[in-house]
Amino acid sequence: MQTSFPTTCWLVFQNDHLLFIKHKTHFTLPTTQNNMPTFLREIQLGMFNDQLCYCAEIASDASLPVQYELIPLRKSFELLEPIWYSLVVKAYSVINWDKNHQYCGRCGHITSHQSHIFERLCEHCGLAVYPRISPSVIVLIQKGDELLMARSPHFTKGVYGLIAGFVEAGESIEEAIHREVREEVNINIQNLHYFGSQPWPFPDSLMIGFTAEYASGELMIDNNEIEEAGWYRYDNLPGRPSSNISIAGKLINYFIEKKQQQYH
Template identity: 50%
Template sequence: MIRTPAGFRAVLDAVLDDDAIAHVFVRDSLVLFGDTPGALPWRMYRSIGLTAARVHPIGRHEGRAHVAVALDDGYAPAHLPQGLRASGLRNWFGVLDDATLSIAMRAVQVLEWDRTHRFCGACGTPTEQLGHERARRCPACGLVSYPRISPAMMVLVTRGRELLLGRGVTFPPGRYSALAGFVEAGESVEESVAREVYEEVGIEVRDLRYFGSQSWPFPNSLMIAFRAEYAGGELNPDPAELADAQWFAPEALPQLPPQLSIARELIDATLAELR
């Protein structure tokens, strides 16, 4: 599972010396410079001559500043200068080391928040970046906007030695995972687990146990994972959400999510206890 690297410290300002590290995006795609995807020394970024629309300090790691760079809107992933190419962040899983990927995931969320909050959502006035916190403020009405974080629950339900796994309608063919869904306004995460499970597959759960959490930029999510026991009901998958849902024995599992996700860590940890 991707985690913030040890020793990383978030910052709001940074000295952009030659050794600073730039995580460069064109829209939501990470840019590759030769054999160096995304993370490259600031001096190299400057030498290429790209035009940035926005630059945001992200943090410091191993003595070096890390910044998020959004290229000017005139660039497109398929039309970059010679020697450059860009691809969605998911495509760099297994290519980037975990530390670089973690910081890039943080960077793309900051850039997307900045792009979508340039104007006040209440009155339409251009907003201003605050210096003492990561926020944008409307100078006209005072509305303050922070980076969007959307809490989402995830739960792996067990029935004896069986695991309940679902195949989302947007999943790659054959892939199954733990159930997941966004927390609604006014409910606790625990309440959202019970609601989502019932809505998606028609069963009830008990003995909810917290497992862990993971920041996930697809889109701007904070995944909060639980384990739960089956309490009753018959599986009845909602076709709007799931193409299929089944109970699986540990010896007969389908294709599972990639290792970098909390979903896979949740499933693997549960399997280790069942075997």
């Protein structure tokens, strides 16, 4: 009987870029490490899609054979089937965790990667460090047929999103949502309902999405975080994030579809 070995898959990063093999009309992920520049680090991620997957990092100045192309991580999600999204986010998170925790943050001694688990351990003082996940909240606020949309200064020109922010230490997710909304746009909300979640690797968020209704208060923006915010009718919305990867886009589409069903 012939034993079949799984094929491999390589998620190789150079800073914020992911390495692809360039074909005439499309890009694919490498299935071998042949011809790759030397890896600075290499970590096994596990089986995915019948392939044994690894993540690795190459030096910032490594030069590449002609068949390879480095693509910004955000753009690379458009080139991959959606099933790859979680694994690529995990690979990016694991590579950055490994790079950023070579030394113990408590005693300064070198740490080592424990095999088969994502743990870097300082054998001198016992501190263990794991890939960081930062919970953040995002909320769609509805007022009748209108939706609150806001622009942060770092958004692409013309694109509006939803109110979002990191959960602070000691807060519940619900408390974080109420606080963020009050801080950023000065209103109170009610009827929070969980919508869904999404890992977001810029830098290491787990976005937790909710819907809510306006309760009280007058819209007033915090200029440090937001440059513009307003109520927009479901059939007259400004530019918005694409829905195929962002939970903001999915929340907004959900609102539009709900309103369309209500009126048609």
